[in-house]
Amino acid sequence: MIRVLILFALVRAAAAAELEAVVKNERGEPVAEAVVVAVPDVPAPKPARAKPEQVEQIDQEFVPRVKAVLVGSAVSFPNRDGVRHHVYSFSAAKRFDLPLYVGTPANPVIFDSPGVVTIGCNIHDWMVGYIYVAESPYYATTDAKGIARLSGLPGGAYTVRAWHPQLASPEATTRRRMELAEAGRLEWVLALKPEVRVRRAPTSRGSGRY
Amino acid sequence: MTLRLHRVAALAAALPLSAHAQWNPHFEAGAVYDSNFSRAQRAQDRIADTALTVDAAAERSLPTTADLRVGADARLAQYVHSDGASYATANVSGAWRGKLGLGPAAPWFSARAAAGVENARETVRDALRYAFTATAGRRFDERFEAAAGFAYDRRVQREELAVVPGFGGKPFSLQGRALFGRASYAVSDKIALLGSATVRNGDVESSSRRNFTIFSASNAIANDPSLGPDFIAYRVSGARTVLLSAGVSWQLARHAALEASAARADTAAGEGLDYVNRIYAVTFVYRP
DSSP: OHHHHHHHHHHHHHSEEEEEEEEEETTSOBOOSOEEEEEESSOOOOOSSOOOEEOEEETTEEESSEEEEETTEEEEOOBOSSSOEEEEEEETTEEEEEEEESBOOSSOEEEOSOEEEEEEESSOTTOEEEEEEESSSEEEEOOTTSEEEEEEEESEEEEEEEEOTTBSSOGGGGOEEEEESSEEEEEEEEOBOOOOOOOOOOOOOOOOOO | OHHHHHHHHHHHHHHHHHOOTTOEEEEEEEEEEETTTTOOSSGGGOOOEEEEEEEEEEEEEOSSSSEEEEEEEEEEEEESSOGGGOEEEEEEEEEEEEESSSSTTSOEEEEEEEEEEEEESSGGGOEEEEEEEEEEEEEOSSSEEEEEEEEEEEEEESSOOOOSTTSBSOTTOEEEEEEEEEEEEESSSSEEEEEEEEEEEEEEEEEESSOHHHHHHEEEEEEOTTTOTTOEEEEEEEEEEEEEEEEEEEEEETTEEEEEEEEEEEEEOSTTOEEEEEEEEEEEEEOO
16 A cells, blocks of 8 residues: 555656746737746756757748757758858857758757857848757747647746747746646746847839939 | 830740749839939920839849859830830849858948840830949948949940931940949838939930030930930930939838839039939839
């Protein structure tokens, strides 16, 4: 009987929990493309190998615009457009440069430090994307309803935080503590800066006639 | 003439069809009003006209480590009143663009050379055209970008149509050199303000009825029936044109925009010849 109780306790402790994270802006509207990361107090076992990830270039935009990956992930940047792209980043978390190319570069980029990596195209200035490199394997990105579901979390204590490209305050200000058993729910109301992007509308070539 | 015009028009129509895979097409349609299309000094010789224009272009990158591109473009322009001046053009071009570093704020440089053929309804306006432009620019932030550069333009009239002994018969053979600056400021996601200034030195063509002032200043003369049976085209060299333009671009969609612009060009040449053009244009731009 004691053995059964111990086994039950172990199974319960190891049971996967789910966290539903809801992110809204100050007007109460859902915020898409926010990354929610749950960092357990007890370090999570590292996966044998982070799964390969990719950020595509489609119609001269990064797809997805915000991509969360686990630290150590290899990310490839396939170019699905008929024009060449030159993808780069000079963010502190990862500096890289993929000079003019079509198709998929042979070697993916390894994101080996946690943090936010802003990526751009040196040909098309309006192309901006973000790779959020998480130190924990428990992360998700909010959908159009502003909801992110983090599943497979072992029960225990977590520090959970949210990040968005337009976040007005440092990411650390979004930190929450929570004890997760089976399921949990957290909600953030984030102050967001207005988005200012380089305009991509085509311009007239002009006739140049005299 | 008409046959050749149609031939160039057919080439213009075929361009989008060839724009596949690595070819990136670009289309424009618009209207341009010129208060002094004849470029005449005297009020009685000034002819205002509006051209309806359609442009198709396609460009592709070359598989090199540098950003080199080749392209082809064509334009049809139909004047409302001066039908003889209506024309079709077909051009080929090569361009290079490079940046001093990474990021949107890195200064950039570009060079573009183009050559083409132009056929008008009236033979006197048929020409070969050549152009070269070198530009340097910088984006100062997400909203503001400015550029400046040098441009060379050359137009070679295809047929010698001399009417005055001792004067060349190619008044539409022109060349000029220009310095220009331009800037754009995005007021919002949708709206951008555009401005430019150009100073060009070189030859100009001015059409008017018989006029001793311009006759004495000119070095090539031919009849210009596209503007009227008594109009004469004069080429005047050493002219300076100052062109100031302001406009607004409204982004209709990710691939489309509507531009409106107003420009004033003041041209002054020797012998007291000067004239002014006020040019208003509306252009729809689509780049799939």
